[in-house]
Every structure is written in C-alpha cells, then in structure tokens.
Amino acid sequence: MYQTLPGFREFPPERFRERNRVFRILRSTADLFGFEEFDGPILEPLDLYVDKSGAEVVDQLFWFEDRGGRKVALRPEMTPTLARMVGAAGNSIRKPVRWFTLNEQYRFERPQKGRQRAFTQFNLDILGEPSLGADAEVIACFVAALERCGLTQDDFRVRMSDRRIWTRFLELMGIGEDKHPDCLSAIDKMERTSAEKLTERLEPVLGESTSDFLGRVDELRSIRDEDELLPFFQSLSSRQEENEKSVELIESWKNFRSAVDALGLGACTVLDLGIVRGLAYYTGPVFEIFEASGKGRALAGGGRYDHLVEKVAGVSMEATGGALGDVTLLDLLDSRGLLTNTIAGTDCFLAIGGEESRPRALQLTQMLRQYGISTSYLFKSAGFGKQFKEANRSGAKVVVSVGEREIETDEYTVKDLGSGEQVSVPLAELGDHVRSLIYGES
Amino acid sequence: MYQTLPGFREFPPERFRERNRVFRILRSTADLFGFEEFDGPILEPLDLYVDKSGAEVVDQLFWFEDRGGRKVALRPEMTPTLARMVGAAGNSIRKPVRWFTLNEQYRFERPQKGRQRAFTQFNLDILGEPSLGADAEVIACFVAALERCGLTQDDFRVRMSDRRIWTRFLELMGIGEDKHPDCLSAIDKMERTSAEKLTERLEPVLGESTSDFLGRVDELRSIRDEDELLPFFQSLSSRQEENEKSVELIESWKNFRSAVDALGLGACTVLDLGIVRGLAYYTGPVFEIFEASGKGRALAGGGRYDHLVEKVAGVSMEATGGALGDVTLLDLLDSRGLLTNTIAGTDCFLAIGGEESRPRALQLTQMLRQYGISTSYLFKSAGFGKQFKEANRSGAKVVVSVGEREIETDEYTVKDLGSGEQVSVPLAELGDHVRSLIYGES
The missing domain is CATH 3.30.930.10 (Bira Bifunctional Protein; Domain 2)
Known part of the structure; x- marks a missing residue:
C-alpha cells in the first residue's frame, strides 16, 4: 500500500x-x-538559505516552486x-x-x-x-x-x-x-x-x-x-x-x-x-x-x-x-538502555453493569475527569468479568463499578487494583477517594 | 530583507x-x-491524499517532485x-x-x-x-x-x-x-x-x-x-x-x-x-x-x-x-481575554563581584541548576547595582551574590527580591535555601 x-x-x-x-x-x-x-515557519523563501550558505546548499534542500510562483524550501536549519x-x-x-x-x-x-x-x-x-x-x-x-x-x-x-x-x-x-x-x-x-x-x-x-x-x-x-x-x-x-x-x-x-x-x-x-x-x-x-x-x-x-x-x-x-x-x-x-517507556492508559476505569446503567456511568466518568482523573470505559456492553480484565490490561489503578444497586443508593463500589481492596463510596466522596488511591493523597 | x-x-x-x-x-x-x-511524517506520497480525496484535492496541497523523482505533499491532514x-x-x-x-x-x-x-x-x-x-x-x-x-x-x-x-x-x-x-x-x-x-x-x-x-x-x-x-x-x-x-x-x-x-x-x-x-x-x-x-x-x-x-x-x-x-x-x-502569558526568565540570578569571583559564581550557578533551580547571570563584568537591576527586570525571585568576602567564608549572600530580606547562607545549605524561597518549601 x-x-x-x-x-x-x-x-x-x-x-x-x-x-x-x-x-x-x-x-x-x-x-x-x-x-x-x-x-x-517550516517553509521559508529559498533565498534565505542560498544567500547565506551559497548555491551548492540547494542540492541538500527539499525545495520547490509553490503555486504562487515562489521558490520555497523546507527549513534545513x-x-x-x-x-x-x-x-x-x-x-x-x-x-x-x-x-x-x-x-x-x-x-x-x-x-x-x-x-x-x-x-x-x-x-x-x-x-x-x-x-x-x-x-x-x-x-x-x-x-x-x-x-x-x-x-x-x-x-x-x-x-x-x-x-x-x-x-x-x-x-x-x-x-x-x-x-x-x-x-x-x-x-x-x-x-x-x-x-x-x-x-x-x-x-x-x-x-x-x-x-x-x-x-x-x-x-x-x-x-x-x-x-x-x-x-x-x-x-x-x-x-x-x-x-x-x-x-x-x-x-x-x-x-x-x-x-x-x-x-x-x-x-x-x-x-x-x-x-x-x-x-x-x-x-x-x-x-x-x-x-x-x-x-x-x-x-x-x-x-x-x-x-x-x-x-x-x-x-x-x-x-x-x-x-x-x-x-x-x-x-x-x-x-545504553536509557530509553524508557512509561505506561499508557488511564488511571481509572468505569465498569458498567448493563446498558440501563450506562448514562449514569458516563456522568460519573465526566465528573472524575473534571477532578483531573484520567478515566475510560468500554463503549460496548460486556460482563463485569470482561470489564475488570480490560481494566487490568489497560494499566488502570482503580475500577469504579456502576450498576443498578449503586445507582439506587448513590454509593459506588471502588476497587483498588493494587491492593485488591474494595469499598463502597458515596457520590460526594467519590472524586477525592479515587484520587487518594491513585496519587496517595490523604 | x-x-x-x-x-x-x-x-x-x-x-x-x-x-x-x-x-x-x-x-x-x-x-x-x-x-x-x-x-x-510531515511529507507523504501525494497519492496518499489523491486516492482518498480525489484529484481536485491537489489544488489545495503544497506538493512537488522531490530530487528522487517522487511526487510528495506536505500533509494537509x-x-x-x-x-x-x-x-x-x-x-x-x-x-x-x-x-x-x-x-x-x-x-x-x-x-x-x-x-x-x-x-x-x-x-x-x-x-x-x-x-x-x-x-x-x-x-x-x-x-x-x-x-x-x-x-x-x-x-x-x-x-x-x-x-x-x-x-x-x-x-x-x-x-x-x-x-x-x-x-x-x-x-x-x-x-x-x-x-x-x-x-x-x-x-x-x-x-x-x-x-x-x-x-x-x-x-x-x-x-x-x-x-x-x-x-x-x-x-x-x-x-x-x-x-x-x-x-x-x-x-x-x-x-x-x-x-x-x-x-x-x-x-x-x-x-x-x-x-x-x-x-x-x-x-x-x-x-x-x-x-x-x-x-x-x-x-x-x-x-x-x-x-x-x-x-x-x-x-x-x-x-x-x-x-x-x-x-x-x-x-x-x-x-475573550483568555490568552494569558506567563513570565519568562530564570528564578535565580547570580550577582558576581568582579572577574576574579566569576569562576566560583559559575560553579554555584551549575550547582543551583543541578538542584532544579533555573539560574542565570551576566556574561559581562558589571557593578552590583546594575546586576540587581537586571535581576529585577528579568523576573528573578532570588539573587545570590558572590564576591571576594563570600568566597573566603564560603557563605553567600542570598536576597529574596519579594520581601527584600537578605541573609548569609553557608554553601551546604544554599540549594535548599534558594529553593525554599522560590517554591515556598520548608
């Protein structure tokens, strides 16, 4: 291709x-x-380089005539x-x-x-x-x-x-x-x-x-x-x-x-x-x-x-x-082994318990992002097991589960993927709680 | 020109x-x-765009034949x-x-x-x-x-x-x-x-x-x-x-x-x-x-x-x-007045008391930079008055003075340009002291 x-x-x-x-x-x-x-600019008049370095520099340049008839060059320096x-x-x-x-x-x-x-x-x-x-x-x-x-x-x-x-x-x-x-x-x-x-x-x-x-x-x-x-x-x-x-x-x-x-x-x-x-x-x-x-x-x-x-x-x-x-x-x-690669992916993952819970989950996602917490979720319907697997694979540190029961009580299940601990957190404390799990704030 | x-x-x-x-x-x-x-790449084969968007797209492209005979275009998207x-x-x-x-x-x-x-x-x-x-x-x-x-x-x-x-x-x-x-x-x-x-x-x-x-x-x-x-x-x-x-x-x-x-x-x-x-x-x-x-x-x-x-x-x-x-x-x-401009310039300025003090001042400059403190100084010889004026104008928060007396005692005069306070600080504490003045650490 x-x-x-x-x-x-x-x-x-x-x-x-x-x-x-x-x-x-x-x-x-x-x-x-x-x-x-x-x-x-990435593109400059050709003369800017020729006048400075001599005509032989032209051989090392990407240069052309633009549609306005100007001789232009991609900057070599x-x-x-x-x-x-x-x-x-x-x-x-x-x-x-x-x-x-x-x-x-x-x-x-x-x-x-x-x-x-x-x-x-x-x-x-x-x-x-x-x-x-x-x-x-x-x-x-x-x-x-x-x-x-x-x-x-x-x-x-x-x-x-x-x-x-x-x-x-x-x-x-x-x-x-x-x-x-x-x-x-x-x-x-x-x-x-x-x-x-x-x-x-x-x-x-x-x-x-x-x-x-x-x-x-x-x-x-x-x-x-x-x-x-x-x-x-x-x-x-x-x-x-x-x-x-x-x-x-x-x-x-x-x-x-x-x-x-x-x-x-x-x-x-x-x-x-x-x-x-x-x-x-x-x-x-x-x-x-x-x-x-x-x-x-x-x-x-x-x-x-x-x-x-x-x-x-x-x-x-x-x-x-x-x-x-x-x-x-x-x-x-x-x-020298000095090129290091940081892990990609969001810190927080929203696990969604069925399509009827999706709108609330999306609201919480946006709320967490406004708290400065990078957050993602699956676009497609999937069981909790698959969603937790995806969260682990993506490098997320915290999973917030949003299902029928959570929406009813407005308390959400927060799992720390590092320690495996899981607690129920009221909406008003959710942002601070997730942030403390990710950044170790208290 | x-x-x-x-x-x-x-x-x-x-x-x-x-x-x-x-x-x-x-x-x-x-x-x-x-x-x-x-x-x-900023430059791509022209066909990548023509095949996708039709020949008429060529009129909106910066494209040319490179020295290897390839038709290439600056990417339009x-x-x-x-x-x-x-x-x-x-x-x-x-x-x-x-x-x-x-x-x-x-x-x-x-x-x-x-x-x-x-x-x-x-x-x-x-x-x-x-x-x-x-x-x-x-x-x-x-x-x-x-x-x-x-x-x-x-x-x-x-x-x-x-x-x-x-x-x-x-x-x-x-x-x-x-x-x-x-x-x-x-x-x-x-x-x-x-x-x-x-x-x-x-x-x-x-x-x-x-x-x-x-x-x-x-x-x-x-x-x-x-x-x-x-x-x-x-x-x-x-x-x-x-x-x-x-x-x-x-x-x-x-x-x-x-x-x-x-x-x-x-x-x-x-x-x-x-x-x-x-x-x-x-x-x-x-x-x-x-x-x-x-x-x-x-x-x-x-x-x-x-x-x-x-x-x-x-x-x-x-x-x-x-x-x-x-x-x-x-x-x-x-x-909407939402473009804001942060102040440039280094946080710390070294004031140098005569050319014989310059080598020591340059050493301290590099030491402060290794502490993560952005630091500059005048390349030319100048009186302390001119150097403090320059420090103020550049937006520096702290001036460290290095003269004969300071070098002899290995204690350096540190002035907080915000409060105007001035103290003498031994070399071993200099980095931490300057950093605390700039970032408010204790």
Whole structure:
C-alpha cells in the first residue's frame, strides 16, 4: 500500500512516549539555563538559505516552486529564521537574547545510521552578547541536557576549536583572505579524506606550497594543550606585531576555556582543532560533541557567528549557538538502555453493569475527569468479568463499578487494583477517594 | 530583507508561551480521556491524499517532485497517515485504539481570518469501535478541551448531523447512489451558496426534480428535534420496509444522542443537518463546533469514517474522530481575554563581584541548576547595582551574590527580591535555601 518516504519516521504512541520523555528533559534543561522557546515557519523563501550558505546548499534542500510562483524550501536549519526574527525585533529586544527551539528540520541526504531526512533539532542560541562566556554557557547547557538524559561526562567528548585560530594560522602562512574558505573547507574534511584527495583539492589554490601547508595543518591539528599554540605561531613568524596578535587571541581562548572549566565541563572537553565546522558563517569558537569512542556522527555542534544577523536582517548583533539532533541522541540512549517507556492508559476505569446503567456511568466518568482523573470505559456492553480484565490490561489503578444497586443508593463500589481492596463510596466522596488511591493523597 | 511566506506564522517566545499554554491544556485533556499521542511524517506520497480525496484535492496541497523523482505533499491532514499506521499494526493492536496528535498541517488556500496555510490541529480518533458511544466520546473530549481553556458551554455550539440521515433521504427521494456525492456536496455548500447557483449545479444531476429536491432538503435542514425525523421520512414514502429502515436509523441516532447527553453535553449540542462535511469519506455522525454566535469559521469538526482504514491500509476497521484547529481557537480565546502569558526568565540570578569571583559564581550557578533551580547571570563584568537591576527586570525571585568576602567564608549572600530580606547562607545549605524561597518549601 502506501509507504513512508525514505528518511521520514513514524512515531506510534510507545515510540512517541520514549522520545517525548527525552524532549521534556531537553526543554526543562533549556529552562534551567534561562533559554526561552520559540518557533518559526517550516517553509521559508529559498533565498534565505542560498544567500547565506551559497548555491551548492540547494542540492541538500527539499525545495520547490509553490503555486504562487515562489521558490520555497523546507527549513534545513533554524539559524536563518532565528536571525530574521531577532533582527526584526532589532534594538527593542532585551539582550542577551537566549532562545531555543525543539522542532523538525529537513535535508535531502542519503538516510543512514544517525541520519534521517527529517530530524528534530534542539537549538540553543545567545544573541547580542560578545563575551565568550556565552559560548561556554551554550556548551554547558548541551552537556547538562546529555547528563539529565542519564549519560555521564565519560560517555561523550566535547571537541572545542576556534575559527580565529585557523584564520590566524592562514594569515601567518601568508595565505590571502580570498583563499581562506577553500582552505578551511579542506581542513574540515581532513578526517574523512585521503592525503591524495586533499592535495588534489588544494593544489589549484596553494600551488607547490600545498605539501608544506598540509604538514603545518597536521601539526596544529595535533595540539591538545593551549600552551603549545603560541610557540607554534612563533615558529611561523617571529615578527613582534604578529606575536602580539597571537598572544591576544590565545588570551581570549584561555578566557573561554576558563569559563568552560568553571562550569564544570573540564572532564568532557578537549582542545581539538580538527573541528572546523562546514558552514561558512562561523567567526569564533566552534565545537562538536561525539560519543566518547569518537565513533559515529556528531551528537551536537555549533559555534559563534557574529555576522549572520547583519547579513540576514541588516542589524548588527553578535551570536553564538548550537544544535543537538534527535537521531544520534536516541540511538546513543538506546544503546545504553536509557530509553524508557512509561505506561499508557488511564488511571481509572468505569465498569458498567448493563446498558440501563450506562448514562449514569458516563456522568460519573465526566465528573472524575473534571477532578483531573484520567478515566475510560468500554463503549460496548460486556460482563463485569470482561470489564475488570480490560481494566487490568489497560494499566488502570482503580475500577469504579456502576450498576443498578449503586445507582439506587448513590454509593459506588471502588476497587483498588493494587491492593485488591474494595469499598463502597458515596457520590460526594467519590472524586477525592479515587484520587487518594491513585496519587496517595490523604 | 527576507519575508515570512504568506500563511506561515512566527512565534517569538511571548507568543510561543501563550500558545503553548493552550497546547498543554489540549494534551492534558486528551490524557484525561485516555488518548495517546503519536506523530507521523510531515511529507507523504501525494497519492496518499489523491486516492482518498480525489484529484481536485491537489489544488489545495503544497506538493512537488522531490530530487528522487517522487511526487510528495506536505500533509494537509493526519487521517490518512493515522489510517496507514493503525492499519499496518493490523490485528495485533488493542482495540479500541484512542490516538491523538497535536501538530502542523499545510494547505495552499488564501490566508484570511481564521485560516492560515500552516496550522496546528488537535486530532482525536477512536478506531476499531463500531459503537457510536465512541463518536460521543470524541465530541466530549473536544468540549472538555474548550472548557479547560476557560470557555463555557454558552460560548460555543456543537452542530451534530449524520451522513446516514442524508443517505436515507436520498434513497427515499429515489436518487441513485452514483448521484449521492454530487448531492451531498451541494447540500454541504447550501449555507454559503445562492439558490440560483445551487439549482445551476444540481440541474445536470437531477433534471427537473431539482426544485422539489431543494425544497425537501430545506425541510430536513430545518429540523431540530429528532422526533420530527420519522414523520418527515414517512412523508417521503409510506412503504412498510422503508419505514422499518428509517426507524432503525433513528434509534441508532437517539442512542448516540443519549450518550452525548449523559456525557453532559446537552447544553451545547444541537441536531443540525445543515452540517454535511465536505470530505467524501464520512459514513455516520458528523459534527462541527462553532462560536455560539455562529459567526466565523468552525473551531472543530469531524465524524465517523468506517471505510477509510480499509481503503488506505487494506485492513477493515471502524473509525471516528475529529480535528480542532489552533487558528480559530486562539482568535476566540484572544477575543475573550483568555490568552494569558506567563513570565519568562530564570528564578535565580547570580550577582558576581568582579572577574576574579566569576569562576566560583559559575560553579554555584551549575550547582543551583543541578538542584532544579533555573539560574542565570551576566556574561559581562558589571557593578552590583546594575546586576540587581537586571535581576529585577528579568523576573528573578532570588539573587545570590558572590564576591571576594563570600568566597573566603564560603557563605553567600542570598536576597529574596519579594520581601527584600537578605541573609548569609553557608554553601551546604544554599540549594535548599534558594529553593525554599522560590517554591515556598520548608
């Protein structure tokens, strides 16, 4: 019959509950850190993405011409929408802005382990704040979210890098700014690309200095201690003014790093300049979070993007943020036995003694629901035995029986399915009594 | 710069909270009635909708050919996806199935008051249950949701009708089954169409009996008391076997009506055969909910669709359900002053006495967050005065000050912004103390 499209998932209730429990943790974590949830359109003008990320992004988008002749795309990420919304609010908005979303994005990529075409992202962003303390705060919130899902800091690794360190390196290597995008893009792909392919890719840009360049890149990528950065930069240039610039940059990085440490993230964070991040718009610290083994696709990633709001909305505003995807996270939690499924079904069940008792039973059902007690009953006539069986199977904690005798006395038989105890309760006390059996109130 | 597409909405945090409060009410109401939430793909094969609703539905869809050459559509409704999912589970699923969704749908229609191109629907469905008690339960849940949003049964009207009554009427009028869809479609549009247009539309189908037909339709549409139905049917045919069929149908309707009454919906429900529902797949009771004035677009609508699951999934299963849209609901709640906005911001604020105190302040921030206390601080250095001003403006209830003196003694100054009281609290008691100030625990 009709198939689900490749890369799109169905969530029947048991799987929905599993994921929803995780989503509630993500939302409550964002709340603890003072992030406010927002939402935006799922469909946006295609240009919003092309102008930001270049024409090649089109190949990864679900895009089409709508019946009004507009080129539109299913959003592949939230950042441009966020930039437009915050930019539109302009200077009237209180800074720093701390906003988050938890909603679906779409990319036309080959579905594989850890990647779907439709995926939910938990996006955290802080705008209007130049201090790198904000960058540390974003990472701290992602780490807290992972911990509150049941993981420990031993289970994952935050690989932290900085676009400014790479830019500094390219400057000291004497590489012109026009060549930076090609170089950064090549460095970004080094982990997944052979040396031959990299050389092939960079030779048109760097000529015969390519091999020396790649050697230096390898040196920088292997540094794990920020104290080695200055000597490395000094090995590229001994000029005093260059040295001052390098010192200033490394001081800024160390400030960022000390905020990360003060937030208690020392055990799971590491300097790792192998992280560059593909998108062109990053301007400062960048990070990716991986499972501790290093295997698999990133759990989360992000960084500082100080120029994007101006590009999208014409308003200058610093920004930093990141995104955590549900596909890799749910896989990881599942592999650790951390996906738990709560029981469905109502707390209370009405057992109906014959059709003439049904109207009264329905009234009581509605009364109990108004008391905040989730309640159900069989739509079809059935014996008490079958109804109690159904109540047990549904996970109900209490059964209220409504038959001729009960209606006559207006006292109803209430059975606690846990203890097996059964008592007769007058109408006026019914709601409180059932509630006390379910929630243990007195 | 970049505009939002027509019919698509942005929800910045203050509007998100407003709507989210309503969504929480809808979800908790579904929970009280034992409905379980599920979700499905936002993009589906175009055929899933065309085969069900006919080729003309294409004009109202956002559809396109994806890069894999598939014709795909943004879902205009959840019912076909639901039918596929429940059908796929087949006989292994416990019946009756009570599922709900609260998610976005998309239709390419002209945006206007009460209608957007992207709208969220609260869908309730009960499958595998032939009893019309299930239809009453669906209506009761929508009514409870509206009441829990702050409306009363005086604020809205549930107009209830039955496709079977219209089919019976067409049979008694001697109109062949092949002409039923055209006739039902015309009757559905009567409220919004002139007599001339209707005649024009029906004459090719019914010929010269059109005017008599429309007169009879008007008679039936004006009936508000189910006891008038049998005499009306008898006026169309006095044959004994026809009469028996009519009696049986009216008995079934009255059973449905008595469940509706027992569920306490008597005051807001009315028999109103002017409701037909446009979609072809309904097979029994149908309903629409309107604001009491009758003005504006429907708040909700639905009905029984016993054949759709078989059509979509090849498994025979009865079904009834309905949908309530967020656009009309939010408009109505807004007009009644029932949209409330909760305050954002964190409960606790850390005031930092100079940069040398920042690392300790960040540690305490994380400790308080681990206690479940939402906490924030300024990323930039600032005097205590500015920080307290910021704390007040953000809606924080408590400020914890961390300066040199506090760090030395490991006792921190805690100010209750409500009472203005300020005390010094040792580290070990800090979490409990702040929590008691915020939540009033002891």
